[in-house]
Amino acid sequence: MAVLNIENVSKSFGDTEVLKDINIEMAEGEFLILVGPSGCGKSTLLNMIAGLEPITHGDITLDNLRVNERSPRERNIAMVFQFYALYPNMNVRRNISFGLKMRKVPKGEQATIVDRVAKMLQIENLLDRKPAQLSGGQRQRVAIGRALARDPALFLFDEPLSNLDAKLRVEMRTELKQLHQRLKTAMVYVTHDQIEAMTLGDRIAVMHEGKVQQLGTPREIYDSPANRYVAGFIGSPAMNFITCDLAERDGRRVVQLDSGKGPVDIELTEAQSAAMANHGQSKIVLGLRPEHLAPARESDGQSLDCVIDVVEPTGPDTYLLTRINDTYTTARCTPSVAPAAGDSIALTFDIERAVFFDAESDKRIA
Amino acid sequence: MAAATEDGIQRGGLIARVLIYGVLIFAAAYFLLPLYVMLTTSFKTLGQISGGSLLSLPSPWSTEGWSAAWSSACTGGDCTGLHQYFWNSVRFTVPAVLLSTLFGAINGYALTKWRFRGSELIFALLLGGTFVPFQMFLLPMANVLGKLGLANSLAGLTLVHTVYGIAFTTLFCRNYYVSIPDELVKAARIDGAGFFSTFRYVILPLSTPILMVCIIWQFTQIWNDFLFGVVFTSGGSHPITVALNNLVNTSSTGIKRYNVDMAGAIITALPTLVVYMVAGRYFMRGLTAGAVKG
Ligand SMILES: Nc1ncnc2c1ncn2[C@@H]1O[C@H](COP(=O)(O)OP(=O)(O)OP(=O)(O)O)[C@@H](O)[C@H]1O
Ligand SMILES: [Mg+2]
Numbered sequence: 001m002a003v004l005n006i007e008n009v010s011k012s013f014g015d016t017e018v019l020k021d022i023n024i025e026m027a028e029g030e031f032l033i034l035v036g037p038s039g040c041g042k043s044t045l046l047n048m049i050a051g052l053e054p055i056t057h058g059d060i061t062l063d064n065l066r067v068n069e070r071s072p073r074e075r076n077i078a079m080v081f082q083f084y085a086l087y088p089n090m091n092v093r094r095n096i097s098f099g100l101k102m103r104k105v106p107k108g109e110q111a112t113i114v115d116r117v118a119k120m121l122q123i124e125n126l127l128d129r130k131p132a133q134l135s136g137g138q139r140q141r142v143a144i145g146r147a148l149a150r151d152p153a154l155f156l157f158d159e160p161l162s163n164l165d166a167k168l169r170v171e172m173r174t175e176l177k178q179l180h181q182r183l184k185t186a187m188v189y190v191t192h193d194q195i196e197a198m199t200l201g202d203r204i205a206v207m208h209e210g211k212v213q214q215l216g217t218p219r220e221i222y223d224s225p226a227n228r229y230v231a232g233f234i235g236s237p238a239m240n241f242i243t244c245d246l247a248e249r250d251g252r253r254v255v256q257l258d259s260g261k262g263p264v265d266i267e268l269t270e271a272q273s274a275a276m277a278n279h280g281q282s283k284i285v286l287g288l289r290p291e292h293l294a295p296a297r298e299s300d301g302q303s304l305d306c307v308i309d310v311v312e313p314t315g316p317d318t319y320l321l322t323r324i325n326d327t328y329t330t331a332r333c334t335p336s337v338a339p340a341a342g343d344s345i346a347l348t349f350d351i352e353r354a355v356f357f358d359a360e361s362d363k364r365i366a
Numbered sequence: 367m368a369a370a371t372e373d374g375i376q377r378g379g380l381i382a383r384v385l386i387y388g389v390l391i392f393a394a395a396y397f398l399l400p401l402y403v404m405l406t407t408s409f410k411t412l413g414q415i416s417g418g419s420l421l422s423l424p425s426p427w428s429t430e431g432w433s434a435a436w437s438s439a440c441t442g443g444d445c446t447g448l449h450q451y452f453w454n455s456v457r458f459t460v461p462a463v464l465l466s467t468l469f470g471a472i473n474g475y476a477l478t479k480w481r482f483r484g485s486e487l488i489f490a491l492l493l494g495g496t497f498v499p500f501q502m503f504l505l506p507m508a509n510v511l512g513k514l515g516l517a518n519s520l521a522g523l524t525l526v527h528t529v530y531g532i533a534f535t536t537l538f539c540r541n542y543y544v545s546i547p548d549e550l551v552k553a554a555r556i557d558g559a560g561f562f563s564t565f566r567y568v569i570l571p572l573s574t575p576i577l578m579v580c581i582i583w584q585f586t587q588i589w590n591d592f593l594f595g596v597v598f599t600s601g602g603s604h605p606i607t608v609a610l611n612n613l614v615n616t617s618s619t620g621i622k623r624y625n626v627d628m629a630g631a632i633i634t635a636l637p638t639l640v641v642y643m644v645a646g647r648y649f650m651r652g653l654t655a656g657a658v659k660g
Contacts, residue, residue: 071555
C-alpha cells in the first residue's frame with residue numbers, strides 16, 4: 001500500500017513552471033530522498049505534500065486519500081524545517097506540545113508524549129529552556145521532537161541538517177537513520193548533500209530543472225545513472241566524462257584515448273559493444289568514476305601511460321589528476337602507491353564499470 | 367592625544383570634547399527651559415507672576431493654579447475645570463488606541479503571512495491612507511457619522527480615530543512582520559493552527575516592540591488631536607485639547623491667569639509623557655532570537 005502517491009504533479013508560480021510532471025510512489029516505511037541543486041524545486045514539492053503550497057496540476061494522495069484541497073491540519077504529516085522554526089516565545093516543552101494542544105489532545109496525554117519524545121532524543125534536561133538558549137544541534141533535535149510528538153503517517157524533512165557544522169551533521173545523520181529504523185514511519189527527506197542522500201535513502205529521486213531525472217535505490221543511481229546529469233551529481237569526486245571516438249577492431253568496439261602520447265585503444269565488453277553498435281554514433285562520452293581508474297599493476301591488461309599533473313592526498317585515498325583526451329581526469333589510488341606530481345605512470349581502466357552517454361542528448365547508452 | 371576610552375574609540379582632544387558638550391548642553395537647555403518656565407509658573411500665585419522674574423522659583427509654592435485648572439476654571443460657559451474633559455479624552459483615546467493597534471496587527475499579519483490575490487494592492491491602498499490629510503476626512507466623515515447616528519458622540523470620535531489610525535498601525539506592523547520568518551507560520555500550520563490561533567500563540571507574543579510603537583504613536587496622535595475633536599463633538603463631550611483651548615481663551619475677569627493656563631497645559635500633556643515612559647520600557651529588541659539559526 002502506498003503511503004504517498006504523487007501523480008503527474010506540476011507547479012507554476014505565475015508564468016514560471018518550477019515543477020514538471022512529477023510521479024513518485026512511496027511504500028510504507030520507506031525513506032525517500034529528494035536531492036538536487038539549489039532552486040530545482042525540492043522545497044516546493046515538499047510544501048505541496050504538506051499542504052503549504054497549492055497544486056497547479058496533478059494529484060497527491062496520502063494513505064489512498066486525495067488531499068489536494070486539504071489543509072496541512074487535515075493531512076497526517078509532520079514536517080521539520082531547515083531553519084528549525086521553533087517558536088521563540090515558548091520553551092522546549094511547549095514547542096513540542098503545541099501541535100498536540102492545537103489538536104486538543106488532553107493535557108495529561110500531552111505530558112506523557114513530551115516525556116517519551118524527550119527521552120528518545122535525549123533532550124529531557126532542556127525541556128524548560130527557550131530556543132535562544134539552545135545550540136544549533138539541540139534546536140534541531142527539538143524541531144525533530146516536535147514532529148515526532150504527532151506520530152504522523154509521513155515525516156517531511158526540508159534540509160534539516162544543512163545548518164549544522166560538519167561533525168554534528170554526521171552524528172545527526174546516523175541518529176536520524178537509527179530513528180527511522182526504530183519508528184519504521186515513511187519519511188521524505190530533502191537535501192542537496194549527495195552523501196546524506198546515499199547514506200540515508202532507501203530510494204533517491206534526483207531532481208534537476210523541475211523534473212525527476214531518476215528515481216531508484218542508491219546502488220542503481222550510483223552504478224547505473226540514467227543520464228549524464230545524475231552521473232555527475234552523485235559521487236565525490238565527480239565521475240570523469242571523457243569525450244572519445246569509437247572504432248572497431250577484430251569485431252569488438254574500442255574507444256580511443258590519448259594522454260598526449262598518441263591514441264591507445266581500450267576494448268569494450270561484449271555487452272557494451274552491442275549497445276554501441278545499436279546506437280550507431282561514432283562520438284560518445286565515456287563516464288568513469290575515479291575509483292575505476294587506478295595505477296596499473298603488472299597483471300593488468302589494458303592501460304594508458306599518463307603524466308600526473310596534480311596529486312591530492314585526502315587521507316585514506318590519494319587522487320591523481322591527469323589529462324586524457326584534453327579533459328582533466330581524476331584517478332584514485334592508495335597513498336602507498338601514489339606517484340609524485342610530474343611522474344608518468346600507467347593507469348588501468350575498469351572498463352566493465354564504465355558507462356556511456358550520447359554526446360548530444362546526455363542520455364545513457366550503456 | 368586622548369587616552370583610550372571605555373569602548374576603545376578615540377574621541378579627539380579636549381577642545382573638541384568641550385565643544386561637543388557645550389552644544390549638547392545648550393540644546394538641552396533650549397528645549398528644557400520652556401518646560402521649566404511652565405512648571406514654575408504653574409506653582410506661583412498671580413501676584414508672584416506679575417511681580418517676580420520669569421525664571422525665579424515660586425515662594426511659597428502654591429497649588430492654587432492646579433486645583434483651579436482641574437476643577438473650577440471656566441472653559442467657555444461652564445466653570446468646572448478640565449477634569450470632565452480629561453476623562454472624555456481617556457474614554458475615546460484608550461479604546462481607539464487599542465482597537466487601531468489590534469486591527470493594524472491583524473492586517474499586518476494577514477498581509478505578510480497569508481498573502482492572497484490582491485494583497486499587494488490592498489497594502490498600497492492602505493499606504494495611501496497614511497498620506498491623506500486630516501482635512502480631507504472632515505466632510506465625508508461627518509456625513510457618515512450622521513448616517514450612523516454617532517454625530518457629536520464619543521463613540522463617533524472613537525470610530526474616526528480608529529479608522530484613521532489603522533493605515534499607520536498596519537504599515538508599522540507589516541514592516542515588522544516581514545522580518546519574522548515565514549517558516550514559523552508554516553510550522554504552526556503544520557502543527558494544526560489556523561489563522562487566528564497562529565496569530566494568538568505565535569505572532570502576537572513576538573510583537574511586543576511593534577505594539578508598543580503603535581501604542582505610543584496612536585496615543586500621541588489621538589490624545590493630542592484637536593481638529594477631529596472640535597469638528598465631531600460639541601459642548602460637554604469635547605476632548606481635553608479643545609477644552610484647554612477654551613480655558614486659555616476664556617477670562618471672566620479680563621486678567622490672564624498664567625498659573626491656571628500652565629497647569630492646564632501640563633495636565634493635558636501629562637498622559638502622553640506617561641505613555642512614553644511606561645511603553646518605552648517594553649521596546650525590547652531581539653525577541654525573535656532563537657527562532658531561526660542564531
Ligand atoms: N513563492 C514563490 N514565487 C515565485 N517563485 C518561487 C516561489 N517559491 C519558489 N519559487 C521558485 O521556484 C523554484 C524552486 O524553489 P525551491 O525553493 O523549491 O527550490 P529548492 O530546490 O528547495 O532549492 P534550495 O536547495 O535552495 O532550497 C526556484 O526557482 C524559486 O525561485
Ligand atoms: Mg529548499
